[in-house]
Amino acid sequence: MLQTLVRNKSIGFGVIAIIVLSGLGIVLPAYWTQLLTRVLIMALFASSLNLQVGYAGMLPLGHSMFLGFGAYSFGLLFIKGDLLLIPALLAALFISIAASTIVGYLCLRGDPMTFGLLHLGFNIFLSTLINKWIRFTGGDSGIMGIPRPSLFSDTLRFYYFVLAAVSICYILMRILIKSPFAKVAQGLRENEERLRFLGVNIRRFQLVLFMISGFFAAVAGILLAMLDKGVFPAYISLTRSAEGLMMCLIGGMSSFLGPSLGAAIVVIISTVTSTYIYQWQGLLGIIIIACVIGFRGGILGGRRTQSKL
Amino acid sequence: MQLVDILRQVLMGISSGMVTFLMAAGISLVMSGMNIINFGQGAFFILGAFLCFSIVNVLNFWWALILAPLIVAGLGGLTEFLLRPLYGKSILYQLLLTMGVAFVIMDGIRTFWGKTIKTIMVPDFLSSTVEFLGLDFPSYYIFIIIISGFVALGLWFMFERTKLGMLFRAIISDRAMVGNLGINVALIFSLMFMFGVWLSGVAGALMAPIIGIDSQLAIQVLFTLMTVLIIGGLKSMRGAFFAALIVGVANALGSMLLPWFYTLIPAVLMITVLLIKPEGLFGKPED
Amino acid sequence: MILNTIDLVKDFGSLRAVNQVSLEIEAGEVRAIIGPNGAGKSTLLDLITNRSHPTSGRVYFRGKEISHLPAFTIASRGIGRCFQISKLFPGLTTFENIQIACISRWGKVYNMYSSKNNVLDHKIMNILDSIGLDKIVYELAGTLSYGDQRRLEIGITLAMMPTLLLLDEPTAGVSRSEGNDLMRLVKKLATEQALTIIFIEHDMDMVFNYADKISVMHQGQVIATGKPDEIRNNNLVQNVYLGERAS
Numbered sequence: 001m002l003q004t005l006v007r008n009k010s011i012g013f014g015v016i017a018i019i020v021l022s023g024l025g026i027v028l029p030a031y032w033t034q035l036l037t038r039v040l041i042m043a044l045f046a047s048s049l050n051l052q053v054g055y056a057g058m059l060p061l062g063h064s065m066f067l068g069f070g071a072y073s074f075g076l077l078f079i080k081g082d083l084l085l086i087p088a089l090l091a092a093l094f095i096s097i098a099a100s101t102i103v104g105y106l107c108l109r110g111d112p113m114t115f116g117l118l119h120l121g122f123n124i125f126l127s128t129l130i131n132k133w134i135r136f137t138g139g140d141s142g143i144m145g146i147p148r149p150s151l152f153s154d155t156l157r158f159y160y161f162v163l164a165a166v167s168i169c170y171i172l173m174r175i176l177i178k179s180p181f182a183k184v185a186q187g188l189r190e191n192e193e194r195l196r197f198l199g200v201n202i203r204r205f206q207l208v209l210f211m212i213s214g215f216f217a218a219v220a221g222i223l224l225a226m227l228d229k230g231v232f233p234a235y236i237s238l239t240r241s242a243e244g245l246m247m248c249l250i251g252g253m254s255s256f257l258g259p260s261l262g263a264a265i266v267v268i269i270s271t272v273t274s275t276y277i278y279q280w281q282g283l284l285g286i287i288i289i290a291c292v293i294g295f296r297g298g299i300l301g302g303r304r305t306q307s308k309l
Numbered sequence: 310m311q312l313v314d315i316l317r318q319v320l321m322g323i324s325s326g327m328v329t330f331l332m333a334a335g336i337s338l339v340m341s342g343m344n345i346i347n348f349g350q351g352a353f354f355i356l357g358a359f360l361c362f363s364i365v366n367v368l369n370f371w372w373a374l375i376l377a378p379l380i381v382a383g384l385g386g387l388t389e390f391l392l393r394p395l396y397g398k399s400i401l402y403q404l405l406l407t408m409g410v411a412f413v414i415m416d417g418i419r420t421f422w423g424k425t426i427k428t429i430m431v432p433d434f435l436s437s438t439v440e441f442l443g444l445d446f447p448s449y450y451i452f453i454i455i456i457s458g459f460v461a462l463g464l465w466f467m468f469e470r471t472k473l474g475m476l477f478r479a480i481i482s483d484r485a486m487v488g489n490l491g492i493n494v495a496l497i498f499s500l501m502f503m504f505g506v507w508l509s510g511v512a513g514a515l516m517a518p519i520i521g522i523d524s525q526l527a528i529q530v531l532f533t534l535m536t537v538l539i540i541g542g543l544k545s546m547r548g549a550f551f552a553a554l555i556v557g558v559a560n561a562l563g564s565m566l567l568p569w570f571y572t573l574i575p576a577v578l579m580i581t582v583l584l585i586k587p588e589g590l591f592g593k594p595e596d
Numbered sequence: 597m598i599l600n601t602i603d604l605v606k607d608f609g610s611l612r613a614v615n616q617v618s619l620e621i622e623a624g625e626v627r628a629i630i631g632p633n634g635a636g637k638s639t640l641l642d643l644i645t646n647r648s649h650p651t652s653g654r655v656y657f658r659g660k661e662i663s664h665l666p667a668f669t670i671a672s673r674g675i676g677r678c679f680q681i682s683k684l685f686p687g688l689t690t691f692e693n694i695q696i697a698c699i700s701r702w703g704k705v706y707n708m709y710s711s712k713n714n715v716l717d718h719k720i721m722n723i724l725d726s727i728g729l730d731k732i733v734y735e736l737a738g739t740l741s742y743g744d745q746r747r748l749e750i751g752i753t754l755a756m757m758p759t760l761l762l763l764d765e766p767t768a769g770v771s772r773s774e775g776n777d778l779m780r781l782v783k784k785l786a787t788e789q790a791l792t793i794i795f796i797e798h799d800m801d802m803v804f805n806y807a808d809k810i811s812v813m814h815q816g817q818v819i820a821t822g823k824p825d826e827i828r829n830n831n832l833v834q835n836v837y838l839g840e841r842a843s
Contacts, residue, residue, distance in 0.1 A: 114587040125576035180704040187696040190685035199672030282416025288409035
């Protein structure tokens with residue numbers, strides 16, 4: 001057992017990470033535990049985005065859509081649809097997968113630039129829709145009263161719930177990353193035409209990747225709704241999409257954990273500084289500018305450097 | 310409701326459309342010439358409005374109209390300088406950098422001007438109405454249309470008839486060649502970008518008297534700009550013009566006739582265009 | 597007959613790049629396509645693989661029409677393409693470049709979990725061995741020398757185990773001896789895998805040494821097809837092509 005751990009670095013690393021994070025949960029005061037929960041959720045979001053950006057070289061400019069799909073379908077099903085928690089959760093996941101398939105299909109009809117713009121367009125459309133359809137979605141104030149699983153309702157227990165859920169997702173993503181599928185995704189990023197001439201149906205491949213990426217983002221959305229005990233239009237905003245991209249950039253797009261690190265930085269800065277300094281947007285802006293110019297690699301490595309993927 | 314109300318809405322729609330066109334043209338120009346997408350255009354717009362607000366209180370509105378855009382253009386030059394290492398790289402980096410600049414500007418505005426929404430009055434002699442065909446129209450909107458029209462004409466004139474415009478056009482069609490001819494492409498790039506940002510500054514100064522000047526508007530404006538550009542075609546000035554007018558009028562009429570629904574119209578239009586003709590109504594497909 | 601085209605035409609606006617080309621290639625043949633620059637040779641390959649849509653005309657591969665199939669389908673049916681400018685995966689290693697080709701060839705593109713003992717690894721190393729790149733397995737493809745990149749290009753294409761191989765100027769830019777190595781390698785692998793080869797070439801020595809048959813193109817048309825000796829002695833060809841080269 002110990003031998004397997006030692007031999008397989010990533011399993012070892014993962015176990016240590018989980019132990020450390022679990023320990024932190026006990027040690028930290030409630031405010032920080034809550035913050036850490038948010039970090040975990042957004043790390044999942046950023047990692048889901050990076051599947052497209054860092055691995056396949058796609059540019060989904062409106063990825064917060066899927067955060068919203070997960071959160072809003074869960075919220076609406078629970079509050080308006082009167083479903084119980086677990087059925088609502090499953091139904092929300094199902095709806096999110098269906099939505100990501102449709103959106104993906106429509107977005108992938110043209111060239112990469114069109115993909116990015118259409119993606120952005122859908123984000124804008126859905127964001128406006130949710131903001132304006134006040135009767136259905138509560139508009140600006142969102143919907144309150146989203147539950148957490150009854151066993152995990154307090155801050156600490158919910159933290160462990162999220163830790164478990166996110167860890168499972170990370171394990172799944174890790175397996176995916178090491179598979180032939182992910183290699184082909186990298187080929188897509190490196191030279192799409194060559195991949196085409198190797199017999200790969202590019203559009204179908206991108207759609208499958210898109211669905212997987214959207215799925216994990218939706219999971220993050222549901223967890224976020226549970227964390228905030230509500231769903232809000234901010235989940236689906238353009239700013240949130242941009243933040244996702246920033247997380248990938250800051251942490252490094254060419255490593256598996258880069259986006260997670262980026263998420264930690266962005267979430268901590270925006271939450272902590274907004275308490276003490278209030279104006280965090282500018283600081284975030286400066287960090288992004290620095291990262292883009294200075295080290296396009298992000299902290300853990302950028303696109304064109306050694307791929308530690 | 311009467312004809313006069315509808316016409317008035319159309320007028321307001323045209324005026325907002327013209328202003329949107331100026332900003333969209335700014336993005337389109339930079340996109341065509343430098344392959345850079347300036348996601349900060351909304352922030353530059355609102356900065357122009359804030360600067361107008363300040364200058365109006367010190368000097369007068371006419372000075373504000375002239376100075377505010379110039380100051381904004383200066384900041385644009387600084388941004389272009391930051392963008393230089395990114396030429397030719399993935400659009401993701403430019404997007405993020407210009408967004409970063411937008412964030413810094415928005416925060417800077419809050420630091421400098423505070424968080425309250427600012428307003429300024431329409432200059433006196435423009436605050437009345439004008440009679441046309443027996444109907445009354447607010448003069449300021451006509452003023453906006455006229456000034457934007459002048460700027461647009463000036464833009465066209467510069468492009469087609471001046472040496473600078475010729476250089477712009479040359480760069481747009483073949484950047485490498487222009488470089489080979491010994492022309493300082495870097496300088497032209499700076500000018501191009503600053504010009505694009507200047508247009509935003511003009512838009513901001515023009516709109517300042519009729520909006521609540523609020524830094525959060527920057528994002529709203531970016532929405533609209535992206536919508537307009539997607540509909541018209543990212544690299545097409547003509548497309549930007551028609552799309553901006555269509556969206557402006559649709560918004561104005563919609564806000565009166567379908568108040569619940571009208572904000573979705575631009576987005577729906579955008580998606581429709583993207584699905585049918587992805588390069589935009591006036592765009593050319595990249596083969 | 598493994599490949600035949602019927603009256604293939606490609607217009608770019610008012611320019612007719614390929615003009616009523618009808619070719620017949622037999623299985624196992626090594627066909628060279630020669631002609632001055634701009635004769636339409638590369639465009640012809642583009643039309644066959646549907647990288648570019650024919651304006652008119654049809655293409656048949658192994659008896660079935662492939663004229664309107666998407667490029668990736670044609671590739672997966674067994675037509676491999678090496679490009680004039682190598683299309684590799686520059687940020688990935690030599691090993692990974694071949695690996696992706698093998699993943700596609702062996703149907704593992706949607707395999708989302710990977711088994712520890714990857715049987716593909718042996719296949720990949722074999723291919724790297726056969727193209728002589730087994731020593732530089734972990735170099736990024738973008739950093740390889742030009743000649744090695746050409747080899748890798750051939751390796752990737754051959755990893756797909758195509759039935760028909762299209763090569764666009766395989767020896768351009770490499771030294772005479774390296775060119776010969778390349779062509780010998782291609783010919784050897786072709787015999788081993790029973791490949792049919794169409795190659796575009798400007799180096800006449802390569803052409804006459806390795807081709808079974810030659811087609812000469814000029815201004816979008818095939819003006820002559822025949823065995824090397826026939827072509828060598830063909831007056832029209834001499835005037836149009838070899839004559840032009842001499843001057």
